[in-house]
Amino acid sequence: MSVDLFARCRDYDVARAARAAGVYPYYPVFAGPGGPVAELDGRTVIMCGSSDYLGLAADPRVIRAARDAAARYGTSRSGSRMLNGGTPLHAELERELAAFAGLPEALLFPAGYQANVGAIAGLTGRRDAVLVDAEAHASAYDGAGLGPGRALRFRHNAADDLARRLAACPGDAARLVVVDGLYSMSGDACPLPAMITTCRRYGARLLVDDAHGFGVRPLDVTGVDLLTVTFSKALASVGGAVLGPPEVLDYLRHHARPEIFSAVAPPASVAAALAALRIAAAEPWRGERAIAGAARLRAVLGTQGHAVPAGAGPIVALPLPDLASTLAAWRGLLAAGVYVNPVVPPAARCGLRITITAAHTGAHLDAVAAAFAGRVAPPAAR
Ligand SMILES: Cc1ncc(COP(=O)(O)O)c(C=O)c1O
Incomplete structure (x- = not known):
């Protein structure tokens, strides 16, 4: 006697009913x-x-950059960056992302989702705590859940609730706080100065996921430890990046599984993001x-x-x-x-x-x- 794994799929009629209606x-x-x-x-x-x-996904300059990159470098590196390598475009995009954001260095990931999961799960250890804003993106929660540390949720944009939860963490726990710069569902912004002050008070590191703000509105990164961005929104492409101190990014190069075990973003996507980033800076x-x-x-x-x-x-x-x-x-x-x-x-x-x-x-x-x-x-x- 065994249970058919697919039985749950046959029983799942929510989508079927909605389609029929x-x-x-x-x-x-x-x-x-x-x-x-x-x-x-x-x-x-x-x-x-x-x-x-x-408004850049159909911009002729971005399309031309993607087309030229595919012609010059092919459509795929066909493997991970660690083993199969990137192109000069990958390094160029990392340099320009870091300069644009005002942070020391950037490391590309195949998607913004993977940047969050890779940074959060890759950095944290068994004793550590990851404190995530209640309205942060699913990838922040998935990163916290995938890592070996404790995942905790604090009230949306509430520095006082965050402070309470940070204070309750054991003394030997390293703490990572994750917020969005601009929240994807409610559209409101994170009160960054209050979050930075709270993190400093409790010795926590702060990761800001600026998927929806990057390239759209300036972000003061003073006091921000790590920034994650995606190319799938303002930058008219797909891919993502983690920005921060070189030693942290080097650690992630060797501990962030979504970067190590997934194929590097293709040259056309990287070139499109680079062209869009330059346009965002100039316009x-x-x-x-x-x-x-x-x-x-x-x-x-x-x-x-x-x-x-x-x-x-x-x-x-x-x-x-x-x-x-x-x-x-x-x-x-x-x-x-x-x-x-x-x-x-x-x-x-x-x-x-x-x-x-x-x-x-x-x-x-x-x-x-x-x-x-x-x-x-x-x-x-x-
Ligand atoms: C806040 C936030 N972070 C991360 C992501 C993931 O980005 P990507 O589409 O590059 O995987 C999204 C995507 O919707 C998002 O809204």
Whole structure:
């Protein structure tokens, strides 16, 4: 008598039921390149569900860099960087990332997810404690869970709760605190000075995951021990990096399993990220424009009667009461030609996540606001 491992898959009918009801919001297939508008199921929609914050994923300069790199270095190094090596582009991107961020050195990872998992799990030992903000990305939790240390959660953006938990750690535990620079779901920023002060008081090291802020808004890294970034958002590519002191990065080169046991990012991805980074540095108006567009949308939604949380970046979060109202709002907006991301369980709160990029025009933002006016009921009308 044995149990079939696949039985749980046959019993899992949540996605099947959602597809049958026409409310399945995941794995859409877009035709054509990224940009402020996209083609979905033969229709043109305004794209407010992408993290291409600087509007560079379809930029001819970025595309040309990727194409040239593939022609010069091939499509893959076909293995890990440790054994199979990188290209001069990999080293160049590391140098320019470090200079841009104002930190000594950078180490590339195949993805931002792997940068977090590799840094957190790679650095911590059995006696150590990893304290993660309640709204930090899943990769921070996965890194804390994969490592041999104790994983602890503290209240979102609450330095007092962090202090309490740090104080309760055993004296022989090294402590790593993990926060996001800009939170991906709520769109709010980390109160970094308070976190830095708290970490210093308890001798903890601070890792800031700036996946959503890097290249979009400046970050003062004074007092930040480690920074992780991703290329899958503002840098119009895929890949990630850990930035910090050379001795820590050298340790990670030999202890971060996602870097050692996974293939190095391909030259085209690295070249695209490098081209996008140079554009981000030369054209700071792009990040400013995305942030201003999001602020404008928050204000308009506020005048429509929505309770929109304050945000510091290009992400607009709109909480909704439950799964049904979230899927209805998502579907209504899609019918009106606006693509946003529904946030549903297992996320802590239901609602919509709307992202604004530098490529959105005033006309796009007006059209998004008009779509909301007809399709998403504010609290007073529910
Ligand atoms: C805060 C945060 N960190 C890390 C990641 C992982 O980045 P990547 O897409 O490069 O794996 C994401 C991706 O959504 C994220 O939102």
